[in-house]
Amino acid sequence: MHKPAPTEYSIHELLTLRWSPRAFDRNRPVPREHLLALIEAARWAPSCYGDEPWRYLVWDRFRDEASWNKAFDCLGETNRKWVKNVPVLMLSCPSGAFERNGKPNRWAQHDTGAASVSLALEAVNLGLAVHQMGGFDAEKIRAAFAIPAEFTPMAMIAVGYQAQADILEDAGQKERELAARARKPRETRFFESAWGTPVTLR
Amino acid sequence: MHKPAPTEYSIHELLTLRWSPRAFDRNRPVPREHLLALIEAARWAPSCYGDEPWRYLVWDRFRDEASWNKAFDCLGETNRKWVKNVPVLMLSCPSGAFERNGKPNRWAQHDTGAASVSLALEAVNLGLAVHQMGGFDAEKIRAAFAIPAEFTPMAMIAVGYQAQADILEDAGQKERELAARARKPRETRFFESAWGTPVTLR
Numbered sequence: 001m002h003k004p005a006p007t008e009y010s011i012h013e014l015l016t017l018r019w020s021p022r023a024f025d026r027n028r029p030v031p032r033e034h035l036l037a038l039i040e041a042a043r044w045a046p047s048c049y050g051d052e053p054w055r056y057l058v059w060d061r062f063r064d065e066a067s068w069n070k071a072f073d074c075l076g077e078t079n080r081k082w083v084k085n086v087p088v089l090m091l092s093c094p095s096g097a098f099e100r101n102g103k104p105n106r107w108a109q110h111d112t113g114a115a116s117v118s119l120a121l122e123a124v125n126l127g128l129a130v131h132q133m134g135g136f137d138a139e140k141i142r143a144a145f146a147i148p149a150e151f152t153p154m155a156m157i158a159v160g161y162q163a164q165a166d167i168l169e170d171a172g173q174k175e176r177e178l179a180a181r182a183r184k185p186r187e188t189r190f191f192e193s194a195w196g197t198p199v200t201l202r
Numbered sequence: 203m204h205k206p207a208p209t210e211y212s213i214h215e216l217l218t219l220r221w222s223p224r225a226f227d228r229n230r231p232v233p234r235e236h237l238l239a240l241i242e243a244a245r246w247a248p249s250c251y252g253d254e255p256w257r258y259l260v261w262d263r264f265r266d267e268a269s270w271n272k273a274f275d276c277l278g279e280t281n282r283k284w285v286k287n288v289p290v291l292m293l294s295c296p297s298g299a300f301e302r303n304g305k306p307n308r309w310a311q312h313d314t315g316a317a318s319v320s321l322a323l324e325a326v327n328l329g330l331a332v333h334q335m336g337g338f339d340a341e342k343i344r345a346a347f348a349i350p351a352e353f354t355p356m357a358m359i360a361v362g363y364q365a366q367a368d369i370l371e372d373a374g375q376k377e378r379e380l381a382a383r384a385r386k387p388r389e390t391r392f393f394e395s396a397w398g399t400p401v402t403l404r
Contacts, residue, residue, distance in 0.1 A: 005246045007246065009239040011246070012216060012323065014214060035401070036211045036403055037213055039388060041213045044220075045319060046220075046221075049336075054391060056391065057394070060394070107357065109315070110311045110314055113309075114316060117248065117316035117320060122217060125214040146396075147397055190258045194347065
């Protein structure tokens with residue numbers, strides 16, 4: 001199911017076709033070549049001083065179900081309702097410090113967000129779907145996978161092929177899957193020359 | 203000048219063609235339709251609870267040179283050497299709190315990074331170039347533009363058309379403009395099933 005963004009100004013379709021579905025095909029694995037391409041997309045994201053402050057953990061249910069289950073168990077209850085069908089889970093972990101000198105890196109989370117959405121856009125290119133989640137227990141997953149203290153468990157990432165919305169058992173999740181996409185008004189977020197002054201075309 | 207990423211696995215060219223040049227055409231403004239398309243791309247980035255925690259300030263030298271100068275003056279000396287030719291500057295400012303309930307939003311910087319790279323990818327689509335910078339005085343720009351305390355001045359963003367590398371006066375900057383692109387080895391950043399175990403194709 002495509003839900004292209006109803007944009008006010010035309011933008012590239014890789015950007016309009018990316019969205020975050022919940023209906024995933026339980027029986028279709030992510031080809032390893034595609035998984036590596038997603039990683040490649042994340043790698044080439046920009047980062048402050050080229051530090052590439054992100055780390056990613058990957059769990060592939062078709063390859064190592066026990067580890068996938070351990071990651072799955074760290075998700076919140078609401079997410080588990082639909083993530084149970086997802087073949088690949090990932091976790092993004094920005095570093096707190098620059099690799100080159102150990103000093104605090106205040107851009108690490110920002111840069112990791114850039115890497116993860118790059119991955120999501122390559123997923124669109126490959127006919128895959130990606131859905132990032134904040135709803136998980138960060139300290140539980142840190143303990144479960146011995147994530148070093150200097151890294152922050154930031155977002156869980158579901159990767160797989162989409163399925164029909166009617167496989168969703170939760171009525172609210174099914175409704176959201178079919179709902180129209182929307183964004184907040186531009187003038188509430190984008191200002192020109194002075195804080196609060198909207199950007200206008202003319 | 204194109205410097206496509208020398209990727210190990212093939213990814214969409216919107217992703218390979220994005221890079222961060224320093225040579226910008228001083229005399230070529232950014233068409234307003236294009237500026238609005240860049241903003242549109244940022245708007246449709248994913249965010250935690252759909253909060254769209256980002257704010258952006260835009261300065262267009264061809265529209266309001268005094269304000270552009272005020273923003274430019276907040277950049278570090280090294281960046282000023284090349285940014286003097288840039289027609290449009292932007293500043294990304296993630297919010298510290300969710301708009302819907304005022305609670306701390308630990309994904310705001312992450313989500314803003316996603317919005318900014320989406321903007322940079324739409325720039326590739328439009329033949330524009332984008333270069334994000336951490337080298338600026340965050341408290342100076344906060345004071346200069348009365349940025350509210352709950353927002354973090356995160357990255358300055360240069361937007362414009364590329365020029366030939368030989369317009370760069372700084373020898374080091376010119377060298378970097380022409381240098382090959384590279385990324386750190388995949389196995390240092392991407393792990394599978396356990397922290398530190400590299401993701402492999404087979």
